Amino acid sequence: MLITGAAAVALIASGGVAYAVSAPAATTTSTPSSTQPAAPAKAKHHKALLGRVAHGEVTLNGKDHRVIDVQRGQVQSVSSTSITVKSDDGFTATYTVNGDSKVRKDGKAAAIGDVHTGDKVGITATKANGADTVTHVVDRTK
Numbered sequence: 541m542l543i544t545g546a547a548a549v550a551l552i553a554s555g556g557v558a559y560a561v562s563a564p565a566a567t568t569t570s571t572p573s574s575t576q577p578a579a580p581a582k583a584k585h586h587k588a589l590l591g592r593v594a595h596g597e598v599t600l601n602g603k604d605h606r607v608i609d610v611q612r613g614q615v616q617s618v619s620s621t622s623i624t625v626k627s628d629d630g631f632t633a634t635y636t637v638n639g640d641s642k643v644r645k646d647g648k649a650a651a652i653g654d655v656h657t658g659d660k661v662g663i664t665a666t667k668a669n670g671a672d673t674v675t676h677v678v679d680r681t682k
Contacts, residue, residue, distance in 0.1 A: 607667040645679040
């Protein structure tokens, strides 16, 4: 499984969690008839598995290593500067919200003020210098 930096934060789907799965690149050989078939079943399996993620941390390789936190759960408290989320397994974390934090609700751009205590959300945050700063919040409350 390969997770890239741009894909990890760009994919916030209806499940409300930021993640990305990329199938391994097909290798080429000098024999044209020996191409590798696509692996849609494997991709479906990864999507189903990652769709059940409650929370986690991913370290991304690159010029500058980055640590990305993801969490899905219920908002315990929210303000213009922070959001606290509790996952179904009881894990609770508080994240810093700033002007760069993106919020989506009902599939549209929103503001942190549109997110309320009790809402079901997915969070993506960058961990640096002892702080978890929200990059994306997806409010999944209907």
